[in-house]
Amino acid sequence: xxxxxxxxxxxxxxxxxxxxxxxxxxxxxxxxxxxxxxxxxxxxxxxxxxxxxxxxxxxxxxxxxxxxxxxxxxxxxxxxxxxxxxxxxxxxxxxxxxxxxxxxxxxxxxxxxxxxxxxxxxxxxxxxxxxxxxxxxxxxxxxxxxxxxxxxxxxxxxxxxxxxxxxxxxxxxxxxxxxxxxxxxxxxxxxxxxxxxxxxxxxxxxxxxxxxxxxxxxxxxxxxxxxxxxxxxxxxxxxxxxxxxxxxxxxxxxxxxxxxxxxxxxxxxxxxxxxxxxxxxxxxxxxxxxxxxxxxxxxxxxxxxxxxxxxxxxxxxxxxxxxxx
Ligand SMILES: NC(=O)c1ccc[n+]([C@@H]2O[C@H](COP(=O)([O-])OP(=O)(O)OC[C@H]3O[C@@H](n4cnc5c(N)ncnc54)[C@H](O)[C@@H]3O)[C@@H](O)[C@H]2O)c1
Numbered sequence: 001x002x003x004x005x006x007x008x009x010x011x012x013x014x015x016x017x018x019x020x021x022x023x024x025x026x027x028x029x030x031x032x033x034x035x036x037x038x039x040x041x042x043x044x045x046x047x048x049x050x051x052x053x054x055x056x057x058x059x060x061x062x063x064x065x066x067x068x069x070x071x072x073x074x075x076x077x078x079x080x081x082x083x084x085x086x087x088x089x090x091x092x093x094x095x096x097x098x099x100x101x102x103x104x105x106x107x108x109x110x111x112x113x114x115x116x117x118x119x120x121x122x123x124x125x126x127x128x129x130x131x132x133x134x135x136x137x138x139x140x141x142x143x144x145x146x147x148x149x150x151x152x153x154x155x156x157x158x159x160x161x162x163x164x165x166x167x168x169x170x171x172x173x174x175x176x177x178x179x180x181x182x183x184x185x186x187x188x189x190x191x192x193x194x195x196x197x198x199x200x201x202x203x204x205x206x207x208x209x210x211x212x213x214x215x216x217x218x219x220x221x222x223x224x225x226x227x228x229x230x231x232x233x234x235x236x237x238x239x240x241x242x243x244x245x246x247x248x249x250x251x252x253x254x255x256x257x258x259x260x261x262x263x264x265x266x267x268x269x270x271x272x273x274x275x276x277x278x279x280x281x282x283x284x285x286x287x288x289x290x291x292x293x294x295x296x297x298x299x300x301x302x303x304x305x306x307x308x309x310x311x312x313x314x315x316x317x318x319x320x321x322x323x324x325x
Contacts, residue, residue, distance in 0.1 A: 001235070002026045002066055004109075006052060006100060007073030008045065009036025011180045012115065012171050012224055016071060018042050018178055019228040028065050030058070031074060037323035040178055052096035055103060062107035069111035069235055070104055072097065075144075078186060079119060079280050082141035093144035094151075101151055105159055111238045112163040113231055114152060116145045118220075118246070118285050120167060128220075128288035131167070131246050138280050149244065156242045164234035169220035169248035169287045171227055173308040179315035180224075181322030188258055189221070189309060193316045196266035203270075205255055207277035211284075216255035218284040220248035223302035223311070233296040243295065248287025249303040258305065265309045 003020060007013040008029030014036070017027050027045040030052075041047045046065070050057040052074055061067070075093050076082070082089040097114075104112065119142030120135045137143040148165075155161035172189045174180065180190045191203050208215040230247055253261075263270050292298045302308055 001068045002028070003235070004028050004030060004061060004065070004067045004070045005045075005073065006030045006070070007036065007075065007115075009033055009038060009041050009047070010073055011182065012227060013071070013073035014040035014042070015175050015178045015224045016073070016228045016231050017045050018175060019225070019232060021045060023232055028061060028067065030061055035182060037181060039323045052099055053092065055099040058099055058103040059106075062103055062109070067107070067109050069113075069238070070100070070109060071113045071231060071235070072100060073115045075115065077141070079139045079141050080186070080278060082139045082144070083279060086140040089140040089144045090147070093141075094147045097148040098151060101155060105155065105161065110159065110161050111235065112152065112161065113234055114145075114148055114163060114165045116149060116165040116167040116244065117142055118167055118169045118248070118287065120146055121285065122280070122282060124282070124285075127284050128250055128286040129246055130288040131244055131291050138282065152242065162238040163242045164238065165244040166230060166234060166247050167244060168227060169222055169246070169285060171224050172221045173223035173225065173302060173311045174315035175225055176315075179312060179319065179322070188255060189262070189312055190316070192259055192262045192270055193266070193313055195270050195272070196262060196268035196313070197316055197320055199320070201271070203272050204275035205259070205272050206275050206281065208274045209277070212254055214254050214256045217281055218252035218254045218286065220250070220252050220286045221305060221308055222248050223300065223308050226300040226302055229301075230292060230296070230298050233298050237296055245292040245295070246287040246289060247292060248289055249300055250287060250289050251303070252284055252286040253305050258309070261305050261309050262313075265306060265313050
């Protein structure tokens with residue numbers, strides 16, 4: 001298939017592009033490099049530097065390339081920032097997606113995969129979290145993803161627009177060639193590995209009074225290669241109908257367990273201090289992944305935290321400055 005990947009120069013998008021190309025698909029990457037890196041884009045993908053805020057630029061992509069499906073990763077992605085700058089999220093994430101969707105509909109494209117988020121579930125009634133859990137976005141970021149899901153719901157009804165909304169839990173890990181490089185970096189595993197690399201002296205762990213076995217937040221960590229496989233399976237299955245899936249491993253690790261495992265993998269003491277709680281962090285987020293396993297036959301290959309951290313560490317050691325030369 002010929003697939004348009006927005007945000008394909010970013011962390012998850014670039015690794016999904018790599019896997020699509022390995023699977024024999026053709027890929028057009030559209031990214032404004034706000035967070036992405038040109039060198040993260042697979043050399044066999046067509047790269048277009050463009051901004052989803054600019055609808056003529058998006059239309060030009062559909063006119064120049066016969067796009068058959070879309071994977072939409074491009075977004076502002078930080079929960080904390082979204083609380084400080086709600087319009088950047090509620091407006092820009094939604095309008096950028098709306099531009100893309102309108103252009104897609106106009107050019108006859110009807111297949112779409114959305115990077116959605118576990119931040120739809122701020123206050124889950126039941127752990128692990130089923131896709132039927134009531135939706136209570138935890139921030140303007142989560143709300144912006146929910147707005148896009150609602151667009152998709154209506155486009156499905158009106159235009160037979162087939163979509164999968166993949167509500168990721170914590171993406172992590174790396175492939176051989178590509179890994180996680182954000183600026184600023186806020187995700188726990190790369191932050192911890194940056195301490196082990198000597199790039200920072202220590203880090204702050206937010207909160208030790210959560211209602212969990214060791215007082216630190218518990219999260220479901222999903223390897224980016226398992227995420228990539230889920231995207232590809234979801235795209236191939238779109239003719240069966242539209243659906244939202246929770247995408248995680250059905251098990252959680254606490255922040256302290258992440259630090260302990262990273263110490264074991266890297267052999268570094270990784271000093272840290274406890275800081276205050278971060279607003280908007282629930283105690284525990286774990287995905288019930290039965291729906292995607294049953295519907296798509298998806299089986300995670302790298303559910304083990306030590307393997308995840310080892311693969312991320314290997315990439316960081318090979319690329320201590322990430323994609324910076
Ligand atoms: N990383 C996670 O744990 C996680 C969890 C849940 C959901 N998600 C979602 O997955 C997607 C990818 O996350 P990521 O961690 O790879 O983020 P990322 O920041 O590495 O990638 C996003 C990419 O989108 C590009 N981009 C942003 N705004 C754009 C615009 N207006 N026009 C064109 N390109 C634009 C950026 O330059 C970047 O390359 C995001 O939508 C995010 O919300 C990520």
